[in-house]
Structure formats: C-alpha cells, structure tokens
Amino acid sequence: MNVPGTPKPRVAVHKFSSCDGCQLAFLNLGEELLRLAERVDLVHFAEAGPLDPDTDADIAFVEGSMSTPEDLERIRRIREHSRMLVAIGACATAGGIQALRNDADAAGWAAAIYSHPEAIASLAHSTPIASHVKVDFELWGCPVSGRQILAVVNALLLGVGPRDNGDKVCTECKRNGYPCVMVSRGIACMGPVTRAGCGALCPGLGRDCYGCYGPVENANTDALAAQFALQGLDPQAVVRRFRSINSQAPVFLAAANKAGRRRDG
Amino acid sequence: MFSHPDRAAFLPLAKLPSLVAELMARGYRCLGPAKENGAIVMRELESPEGLQRGLQAEQAPGRYRLTSDPHDRYFAWANGPQAIKPQTFAPQESLWRAERDEAGGLRFVPELPAVVKRAVIGVRACDLAALAVQDAHFLRTGRRDAQYAQRREALFLVAVQCAEPAATCFCASTGDGPTPAFGYDLSLAELKDGFVVVSGSDEGQAVAAALDLPAASAQQIEAAQRQGEAAAAAQTRSLPGRKLRDVLMSRLEHPRWDAVAARCLACGNCTAVCPTCFCHAEADVPALDGRTSDHLRTWDSCFGEAHGHLHGFNVRPDIRTRYRQWLTHKLATWHDQFGRSGCVGCGRCIAWCPVGIDLTEEVAALVEVGPP
Numbered sequence: 001m002n003v004p005g006t007p008k009p010r011v012a013v014h015k016f017s018s019c020d021g022c023q024l025a026f027l028n029l030g031e032e033l034l035r036l037a038e039r040v041d042l043v044h045f046a047e048a049g050p051l052d053p054d055t056d057a058d059i060a061f062v063e064g065s066m067s068t069p070e071d072l073e074r075i076r077r078i079r080e081h082s083r084m085l086v087a088i089g090a091c092a093t094a095g096g097i098q099a100l101r102n103d104a105d106a107a108g109w110a111a112a113i114y115s116h117p118e119a120i121a122s123l124a125h126s127t128p129i130a131s132h133v134k135v136d137f138e139l140w141g142c143p144v145s146g147r148q149i150l151a152v153v154n155a156l157l158l159g160v161g162p163r164d165n166g167d168k169v170c171t172e173c174k175r176n177g178y179p180c181v182m183v184s185r186g187i188a189c190m191g192p193v194t195r196a197g198c199g200a201l202c203p204g205l206g207r208d209c210y211g212c213y214g215p216v217e218n219a220n221t222d223a224l225a226a227q228f229a230l231q232g233l234d235p236q237a238v239v240r241r242f243r244s245i246n247s248q249a250p251v252f253l254a255a256a257n258k259a260g261r262r263r264d265g
Numbered sequence: 266m267f268s269h270p271d272r273a274a275f276l277p278l279a280k281l282p283s284l285v286a287e288l289m290a291r292g293y294r295c296l297g298p299a300k301e302n303g304a305i306v307m308r309e310l311e312s313p314e315g316l317q318r319g320l321q322a323e324q325a326p327g328r329y330r331l332t333s334d335p336h337d338r339y340f341a342w343a344n345g346p347q348a349i350k351p352q353t354f355a356p357q358e359s360l361w362r363a364e365r366d367e368a369g370g371l372r373f374v375p376e377l378p379a380v381v382k383r384a385v386i387g388v389r390a391c392d393l394a395a396l397a398v399q400d401a402h403f404l405r406t407g408r409r410d411a412q413y414a415q416r417r418e419a420l421f422l423v424a425v426q427c428a429e430p431a432a433t434c435f436c437a438s439t440g441d442g443p444t445p446a447f448g449y450d451l452s453l454a455e456l457k458d459g460f461v462v463v464s465g466s467d468e469g470q471a472v473a474a475a476l477d478l479p480a481a482s483a484q485q486i487e488a489a490q491r492q493g494e495a496a497a498a499a500q501t502r503s504l505p506g507r508k509l510r511d512v513l514m515s516r517l518e519h520p521r522w523d524a525v526a527a528r529c530l531a532c533g534n535c536t537a538v539c540p541t542c543f544c545h546a547e548a549d550v551p552a553l554d555g556r557t558s559d560h561l562r563t564w565d566s567c568f569g570e571a572h573g574h575l576h577g578f579n580v581r582p583d584i585r586t587r588y589r590q591w592l593t594h595k596l597a598t599w600h601d602q603f604g605r606s607g608c609v610g611c612g613r614c615i616a617w618c619p620v621g622i623d624l625t626e627e628v629a630a631l632v633e634v635g636p637p
Contacts, residue, residue, distance in 0.1 A: 035553045154551050163548070166570035170530075174537030175356040175564050177306070179346045182619040183329045183534075184303030192530035192619060206302050217570045218584055220530050227327075227620045 009157065012044035012057035014078055016064025016071050017098055017126060021143035022089035023047045023063055029146045036150070039157060058083045059156055061149075065091040065126045067098060072123075072132060079133040086152060086162075087129040090142035094214055094249040097142075099126040102248055127248070137162050140195050142212035142245045148197055165196050168216045169209050173200035181208055188228045188241055193219035193251075214246040221255035235263030273486055274478035277459040281339065284423070284451075285386070286313035287475050293384035293421055296352070298342065304329060305345035307352075307385060316386065324431035324612065327621025334429075340387055340455050343431035346617055348392040348540035349385060353416050354399060359559040360412065360547070376559075378412055384421035388449065390442030391434075391611040393424060395540030397448055401603050402543050412562075421468060424449035426489065427496050433612030435625060437496075438503035441609040444493035454489035461489040502615075502625045504596075505632050507606060512632050513597040517589065521630045526585035528620050533566030535614035535622075536591060541607045546571060567591050596628065 013023060026033060027048060040059075044052045053074075060082035066072060079085055090096050101109070102125045110117040129135050139148055139162075155162040169191035173180070181203050182189045190211035191203060202209045215221075221242065228238050242256035276284065285295050297316045299308040305320055320342045321334040334341035355378070364372045403413035427434070427443035436442030445452045450469030453460040461481045464470040481489075506512075536542045546565035551558040565572055567590045573581030581587045599607035608624070615623050 032553055039553070039555065150553060151550075154553060157555065158551060168532055168569070170532035170534055171537075171564075171566060171569060174534060177347070177351060177356065179302045179304035179306070179329070180534055180617055180619060181303070183327055183617050184331075184346075186328070189619070192532035218531050220527075220584060223528050223530055223620055226528075 008039060008041045009058040010043045010056065011040045011153070012052075012055065012060045012078075012082065013042070013047070014044065014053070014060060014062045014064075015046065016062065016075070016091070016129075017067035018064030018089065018091040018096065019143075020047060020063070022092075022141075025088075025144050025146045025149050026061075029150065032146070032150060036153060040153070053078075054081060056081045059153070060085050062087050062092050062129055063089050065096045065098060065128060066123065066132055067126045068122050070121070075129060075133050084136045084156065085129070085133065086137045086139060087135045088139045088141075088144050088149070090140065090212060090214060090245045091126075092129045093138045093140050094246045095126040095128050097245055097247075099248040100243070102126060103243075137164075140214040140246075141197050145198060147199075166217050167196035168192060169194045169196055169198065169200050169203070169213065172196045172198070173203045176200055176204060178203050181206060182227070182231075186231055188231055188233055188237075190224075190241060193221050193224050193255075210244055211241070211252065212245040214249045215251035219251050221251060222258070225255060225259050235259050239263060272463060273481040274462045274473055274476075275459055275481040275485055276453070276462050276476065276478055280476065280478075281316060281460070282313040283476055284472070285310060285316060287472055288384045288386075288421060288423075289313060291382075291472070293382045295384045295386060297386045298340075298345070300331060303331060305331070305342050306347065307345070307387070310386075321429070322431070324433045324616040325621070326433070326615050326623045327618055329616050338428075338455055340425040340427075340453070341429045343427060343429060343434055344389055344391070344611055344613065346538050346613065348611065348613075349388060349396050349420075349422070350399065350540050350542075352383060352385060352420065353396070353413055354403065354543060354545075354564075355412065355416075355562075357561060357563045358412060359550075360562050361560045363549075363558045363560070365556045375411070378415055380415060380419055382419045382421070383416075384423060386423040388422050388424045388445075389427055389436075389611070390424065390445040391436045391439075391609040392540055393422070393445055393448035394436075394439075394441035394609040395611070396422075398541045398603055398605070398607065398609070399543060421472075422449045422451075424452040424465075426452070426454040426493055428455060428492050430496050430500050431612060431616070432501060433615040434500050434610065435502040435504065435612060436610035437498075437500050438507075439606065439608055439610035440507060443496040443500075444490075454492060456485060456488055456492070459485075461485050502612065502623075504606075504608065504610070504625055504628055508600060509606070509628065509632065510597040510600045513593050513628075516631045517593070519631055521627065522585045522589050525588055525622060525627055526583065528622055529568075529584050529588050530620060531568040531584045531587055532619060533568035534617050534619060535624075536566040536568060537564060538613040538617045539595075539607075540609060540611060540613070541595075542566075544572065567594070592624070592627065592631075 152162040187208045189208040191209040194211045195213040195216045238259040242252040295310045296307040319337040321332045359376045362374045403410040424445035449465045544565045595607040
C-alpha cells in the first residue's frame with residue numbers, strides 16, 4: 001500500500017524477443033494506465049517513453065524470450081536491479097512462437113533465407129526467462145490481458161502476492177454463458193487443457209481455443225488428444241494443436257511428442 | 266399437472282402471443298428459446314410474436330446439434346446447455362464493496378442486483394425440480410442469499426411438458442419429469458392445435474384468467490397425459506435407483522474411478538451445466554485507485570484446483586478424486602444435505618461433456634461391480 005510521503009514504487013517494463021503485444025496490454029489500459037501512473041513511477045518502458053534500462057526497480061515486468069547471447073547478459077543485469085521480476089506472456093514463460101525452432105534445423109533455415117547468415121547471432125533455442133534467472137511470478141498468455149496486468153500490479157501495491165489463476169478456459173467460458181464448441185460444433189478446442197485468463201475469447205466467437213495461455217494444472221492432454229482423433233484430426237493435426245504458441249511448455253511439448261510418435265509409428 | 270383437470274384451460278396455437286403480451290403488460294421481460302452458438306439458449310423476446318417455432322436439437326454423449334422439428338412445434342426441443350440457474354444464481358456478480366474514506370476508515374456496502382421481473386417461457390420439469398433444490402440451498406432459514414432471493418422472487422415460470430426427450434434425458438428414472446408437477450406459475454402441454462394450460466400460482470391464475478380461455482376438453486387433457494407417458498417411455502437412459510447413497514459410498518476405492526479419470530478432462534463443464542450445482546468462489550477485486558474493492562462471487566467447480574485447496578495442501582489433487590467428489594456429492598451425500606439426490610435427470614452433464622462421459626454408464630459400472 002502506498003503511504004503518503006513515501007516514494008512511489010518504481011516499475012520497469014523490459015522487452016526481449018517478442019512481438020510487443022504484452023506491452024500493448026499496458027498501453028491499451030487507457031485511462032487505467034493514467035491512474036496506474038499516479039500510483040507508481042514508470043522508470044523504464046521504452047515503448048511508452050521512459051528509457052533507463054539499468055535503473056533499480058521495485059517491480060520489473062519482462063516480456064519476450066531469451067533468444068540471443070546478448071539477452072542472457074541483459075536479463076542478469078535486470079534481475080540484479082529488480083526487487084520483484086514478473087515474466088509476462090508466452091515468450092517469457094515458455095519461449096514463445098519462436099521456440100518452434102528448438103525442434104528444427106534453425107541454422108539450416110537461416111542459411112536458406114539470409115545471404116549472410118553469419119550476421120545473425122541467435123541461440124540454438126528460444127527459452128523462457130525462468131530458465132536463466134529467478135522469476136517471482138509468471139503471467140501466461142499471448143498476449144496477456146490488461147485485466148491480468150492490473151490485478152498483478154494491484155496485488156503488489158497492496159502488499160499481497162498476486163493470485164495464480166489455476167482455472168481452465170472452460171471455467172470462464174461457462175461463466176460467460178458460451179455453449180461448449182467441442183460439443184455444439186465438434187471442433188478441436190484446447191480450452192480443457194489451457195489456463196484461464198483470456199475470458200474465453202475464442203470460444204465466445206464460436207471458434208476453438210488454441211492454447212495461447214499455456215497448460216493448466218492437471219491438464220489431461222492424453223484424453224483431449226484422443227478426443228481430437230475421434231473428431232477426425234489426423235496425428236499431424238493433433239501435434240499442431242499442442243505445438244503452437246506454447247510449444248515448449250513441458251506439458252504441451254510432451255503431448256505433441258506423444259502424438260508425433262503415433263504419427264510416425 | 267393434471268391433478269385438477271377441471272382447472273385446465275386450452276390456449277389455441279394462434280393465441281400463444283397473447284400469453285406473452287399479457288406477461289409483458291404485467292412488466293415481465295420474457296425469455297424464450299433462441300439459437301445461439303449452435304445451441305438453444307434463453308434470450309429476451311422483443312415482441313409477443315418473438316417466440317421461435319421448430320427448434321430442436323439432437324443430443325448424445327459429448328454431442329449437441331441443432332436440427333429442426335418437422336412438425337414446426339414451439340417446444341419440441343428437450344433442453345439447451347443451461348436451465349434456469351443463470352437467471353437466479355448469477356455466474357459472476359459482486360456481493361459487496363469495501364470503500365476507504367478520506368480518514369482511512371473502511372465502509373462495507375452491500376450490492377444487490379436491480380429488481381427485474383423476468384418470465385421464462387419453456388421451462389422443463391427437470392429445471393423446476395433443480396430450482397427447488399437450489400431454493401433449498403440459497404433460501405435456507407437463517408442463510409438466505411440476498412442476491413439469489415431478489416432474482417428468484419421476480420421470476421415467473423412458464424413450464425412446458427416435454428414431448429420429445431433427448432437421447433441423453435433420464436428424468437423419468439429420477440422421478441422429476443417429463444410432465445411438470447410443481448413449481449410453475451403456468452404449465453403448458455403442446456398439442457397439435459394448441460396448449461393445455463394449468464396454473465400453479467395466484468399470479469399464474471391471474472395471467473390465465475386475463476386470457477379468457479375455454480376449458481380444456483377431456484380429450485385434450487387425455488392427449489396431454491398420453492404425450493407425457495410416451496415421453497417417459499421413450500427415454501433410454503436411467504439411474505439404477507433414486508437413493509444410491511450407501512452403495513456409492515461403499516465404492517470409494519472402486520477401480521472405475523481410475524478408468525473415468527483417464528478420460529475426464531476436469532474441465533468442469535458438467536458442473537457448469539448442471540442445474541443443481543451451486544458451488545462458487547469468492548475473490549476481492551481492488552480498484553486501481555486503492556480506495557474501493559469489489560467482493561466478487563463466481564461459479565466454481567469441484568473439478569478446479571482452487572476448490573480443493575486448503576492451507577498448505579490440496580484435498581483433491583488429481584482428477585480421480587475430483588470426479589469422485591462430484592459424483593458422490595451429487596448422488597450420495599446430497600441425500601444427507603437436501604433429502605434427495607442432486608440429479609434431476611436432465612442429461613446435460615452427458616451431452617455437454619466434451620469427451621462424452623455418461624453419468625448413467627459410470628454409475629451402473631460402480632454399482633453393479635463390487636470393489637476388488
């Protein structure tokens with residue numbers, strides 16, 4: 001809680017390999033962002049203006065994955081300068097869409113596309129922040145929602161730990177009154193194995209969840225993959241369901257590998 | 266419904282809009298069946314003529330598909346994904362707000378929903394049975410839920426007899442349908458040329474009287490009765506008894522729980538569509554200015570992680586224990602709590618389970634085969 005006369009908490013927003021969509025969750029807060037700015041000092045947030053990457057911060061939000069040698073050095077400096085580090089978004093929590101290269105011939109791709117591949121300094125694997133430094137809280141999603149960001153900031157300002165939402169997308173889907181699309185349309189929805197937080201955006205539009213919020217606790221990927229097969233998905237299509245935005249999240253990775261073995265076997 | 270045939274009236278097909286008009290004139294917002302996102306849901310009617318005809322849905326475990334009734338009837342559909350529950354037990358609402366004043370003091374302000382008179386047209390016998398269970402929970406003496414009570418009291422229920430049960434229905438076996446027996450303001454049985462109408466409350470009586478209807482003939486009443494009997498006979502699913510408490514509680518270590526846990530997604534859809542499930546979670550949602558905080562209540566599910574979370578550990582860490590909790594509460598310990606089973610045979614948990622787990626099949630397996 002802010003006490004009058006004491007300095008406002010210092011908040012930094014850092015970016016690594018990512019599309020900037022999670023930073024937009026801040027910027028899209030609109031009026032709420034102005035209210036937030038009254039309660040905290042935004043000391044570093046390149047996309048919004050303030051530039052001071054090596055400054056001390058009470059809360060550092062980190063978007064993006066570790067993808068280049070320079071990233072590894074920079075995240076260590078950020079950790080040293082931050083009291084609390086919050087990883088936001090699929091890139092920061094699971095390596096992101098760019099982690100699809102982890103299982104591929106990434107060097108071969110670079111050589112096939114670029115005339116000077118030697119100019120590209122990228123690591124063989126794209127990895128989440130927590131693989132390299134201590135992360136105090138992870139906010140999953142691609143992108144995270146403004147509502148989630150506010151809930152985390154609010155909790156920290158009030159001096160309590162942020163709430164980790166362990167619900168499945170289905171829970172929010174039903175609260176919103178959306179009929180289940182797996183049942184009413186027979187489409188392969190990832191909702192039953194995916195974390196809540198998006199407000200069931202895709203099922204609300206009559207389409208399938210594609211798992212961008214990452215695996216939920218007790219995700220029964222075997223049962224869901226079996227149901228996808230019954231719905232007519234071939235093994236390759238089942239692999240693709242799990243190997244998407246969060247391909248390197250261990251639960252989805254294992255599910256994709258298992259479905260892949262069925263394809264190859 | 267037909268216990269007082271002398272009081273049954275007949276509403277000709279063409280006069281159905283006049284019933285809606287009468288309800289609207291009495292200040293009710295009328296909800297009727299509508300197609301939305303591939304399912305039949307209750308939506309507000311814009312005009313007395315707004316009731317849709319010919320809706321129907323084909324249901325099977327894990328499957329719901331809209332079809333159309335070849336006879337173009339008004340109520341030839343069995344049910345949609347929700348009963349009356351969302352109209353009384355809101356999926357998410359703030360119960361109270363905490364406010365901090367300039368001096369730092371705290372004030373707690375109750376938040377009650379606006380009073381909106383709603384008439385639901387097309388309520389089924391199973392829905393009414395479920396509503397009675399929800400009433401027993403939310404309106405119990407000394408623990409009356411203010412938000413629920415406010416919405417419940419403003420509700421007018423137009424029930425209809427089920428003539429075309431879905432393949433997932435088993436209300437005849439639980440004793441809750443297919444002909445409404447209680448809990449309605451008006452109850453209709455749809456025949457070829459109109460509706461046999463029975464009122465079940467003073468308000469229902471007043472609405473019926475305002476329509477100035479002729480008495481139903483003995484043939485019409487008999488046709489409605491036969492229709493109900495045929496709908497009961499057409500049901501293919503059933504539970505092996507109405508009081509399964511002792512047998513289920515003796516099967517807590519049955520291997521069937523492992524088998525069903527391997528299939529179950531723990532998505533909680535069964536609990537969300539169940540018309541008697543009442544579990545909820547509460548959380549505080551502080552505003553960004555640090556001055557106010559809403560105390561939010563949301564539907565919760567025993568299939569979720571937080572439901573079994575106690576300080577330091579989770580009493581139901583895996584899907585096996587969560588499914589077992591749901592089934593044994595619904596069909597066994599519910600008897601201790603409410604004097605009846607928590608299942609009204611609507612079959613929603615079967616149709617709306619994404620992997621098609623069939624409650625009646627699971628119960629049969631648990632009950633028939635003894636523990637190892």
